[in-house]
Amino acid sequence: MIRLFSYFLVLVTWFPAVLAQGPTPTYAEQLGFPAGKKVIIMHVDDVGMSYDSNEGAIQAIRNGVATSLSVMMPCAWVPGFVHYLKQNPDLDAGLHLTMTSEWKDYRWGPLAGKPTVKGLVDTEGALWPSVADVVKNASPDEVETEIRAQLERARTMGFEPTHMDSHMGTLFATPAFLQRYIKVGIEEKIPVMFPGGHNTAIRVDERMSGDMYALTQTVGKQLWAAGLPVLDDLHNVSYGWKLPEDPAPSKEKLQAFKTQKYIDGLASLKPGLTMVIMHCTDPTEVFPIISGSTQTREGDLLAMIDPKLKAYIEKEGIILTTFREVMQRRQRVK
Template structure:
């Protein structure tokens, strides 16, 4: 995956023991909430199977769907049949794999700035930033949301594939406005370093207040781990991160997959995706989360928490 924006690349080795972490948070009364979120549902059959496994047999609490992708319908059918689970739209403005590409949901003649020379969506976020007209982007993202609704997906939130929708201030504002219009939370982080994110950080500070006034929640932390394909090392990195989880609401982004021929033909990340599936269906990991006193929640629950907060202040 390339050009990831507003995501933490990390592999922290925690020195704090489970017992001391539990004691610290028990003493302070600080609550730690965690959304375990699987990106890229709808991308392929193997990704769909793995994401469903993570939600049914594991501790994956939320997933988001790539509407333009060829396997969208399969996952949309699953979502429609399981309305109690948590599903968002992985708003997509780019198509990054070499031989496995997709175009827009909207008619191509309606969104010309979204298309590369082969009439697929642009390959990467840098190209989106350079070429995409915000009006074309809004048409496409509305088309993705409406298509998901037409297929009966019970929507809980919106987020962004590879950060493309939050790569420019005008795109970020359009994304937030869509969330407010549809009354769906958007993936959004409370505080961004202005030295690192510049104009994006300035716009985000302004839009954070807008979201909160509209009863839409804002994450305290967002983390993601690419790192080591070796399963044992990958599992340990996740456990170390869980043991140092900060108070508030954190989303950890994962990518579930099955390391089979289909996924190998699409992406070099098939083994890492398979590792994420295995980690978050691992009984030891699930027990560790429970023992640490971390409450795993959905975007639906997070939204309700935000609405209750607004009601209290009014």
């Protein structure tokens, strides 16, 4: 995971709008949610990356408190998930726009075609393994071309995404990449993941300066003015949580640890619309060969299906929502 706003300050050269203080009321309130409530999109990333990823996401939503997910369209198990989605069209499914292929032995290439987006392709013929590689080698035009190719594949398959976000934060890595991400979202009328409100959690996580914080609000206002919903905040730290010292914790111990971390995270959030990011996986013996993140991802799934987490959410009056719902609400706001 890269820090989403690592390069964000230089965006001031692209957004000339007057910088202002955060919106009052929150975007959640502007969407018609009750004042003072925490409104949460519990979001599962990396669907389509593997069979195990698909199973984890489906279980987290069907048997747990997760509400939304996004799909990595260049990956091998996309058809498997889209076939399931067609039978379950109520799922809130978006695009996890993918410009990187980060694993050593399990990789994927661009959907736009290697000759079309040469700057996105490494010496193995796959997408670059790191965000820094993409920044160094790819042009904004190539990034936009690949965004549109991933959207086109989804639509060709009969999958209309409820939203878009960015795998590994690559589309937040430069002003030009972010501009193309927002441009496509506005033109296609698809909500894009963007925290443009009070940003209480993400300000701490990203160590935002005052200017950077004000700038996120300017971008948020641009998206709102274009008819798209905007997040008040973003919780994006779960992938980095240090697991228990036990090298092979039991499922019960792993579940208890991750559940408490999510409870603590939810408790620390301020009222407003917040997206909480996780990576739920139900691992077979294959997944550890793909990635060293098996425990982290299985722990996320175990937390989502833990009755203790559901009970906490209900006790605290936290409202769970989806990108589909917030877009429907945004369309009703004049």
